[in-house]
Amino acid sequence: MNLALFDLDNTLLAGDSDFQWAQFLIERGALDRELHESRNLEFYEQYKAGMLDIHEFLDFQLKPLARHSRSQLDVWHSEFMTKKILPLITINARKLIEKHRLDGDLCIIITATNSFVTAPIAQALGINNLIATEPEQKNGEFTGKVSGIPCFREGKITRLENWLDEHNLTWLSFLQSWFYSDSLNDLPLLRKVTHPVAVDPDATLKNHAEQNNWPVISLR
Known part of the structure; x- marks a missing residue:
């Protein structure tokens, strides 16, 4: 069995669901535009x-x-x-997922974006396994805090290895492993797999991929 890991935002999606969710709440009037829009943009640029x-x-x-x-x-x-979200899902992203599914690979979306936002997106993409940042809940309602380790940078490796352990798996369970990502923030996990793939990458990741002879592809 092989392992296929997919980043979500700006990889399988031609955009960022985290950023779009905040913008959506602003447009719905659930968040104050003046207080939140510039801050949302600032965080996105920092990312x-x-x-x-x-x-x-x-x-x-x-x-x-x-x-x-x-x-x-x-x-x-x-x-x-x-x-x-649905307008951001490209045909090429669906084809890539389907290729790995037909090959019998274990497919997992692994994303820093919280699971409330991303679980329905993973479902729409036909991927049952999601590792995401978990928002804390009490009595079925969100507290506004994070639960456990954020699924970000090195945290993605920790969260993935915990998930594998829960399913009686390790890295050694797989002959080959792929990770598809657009972001320099995912370099720690990209270095762990046997087949790192840069997807519509940012400038830093593209430069790193070219220096290390990693494939660079586009799903747009």
Whole structure:
């Protein structure tokens, strides 16, 4: 058996679901535009530059979940999927997933974006296994805090290895492993797999891929 890992934002999606979710809430009037839009853009630029403080960002990103009931959030997310996410899923992304599925590979989406935002996206992509940052919940409602280790940078390796252990697997369970990502933030996990692939990469990752003879592809 082989392992196929997929980053989500700007990899399988031609855009960033985390950023789009905050923008969607602003457009719906659930967040104050003046207070949140510039901050959302600032965090996005920090992420792209590899300078994001993940805990500061999660404090910003998860608090809005605690201000609204889960039922209201679910209604908004359904609209969010239709308006913001489905247009970002490319034919080539679906073809790549299908190739690995037909090869019998274990397919996992591994993303820093929280599981409330990403679980329905993984479902829409036909991938049952999701490793994401987990928002804390109490009595079915979000607290605005993170639960456990954020699935970001080296945290992706930790979260993946914990997931494998829970499923009685290790790296040695796989003859080959792939990880598809666009971001310099994913270099730690890209270095762990046998087949790192840069997908529509940022400048830093593209340069690193070219220096190390990693494939560079586009799904756009």
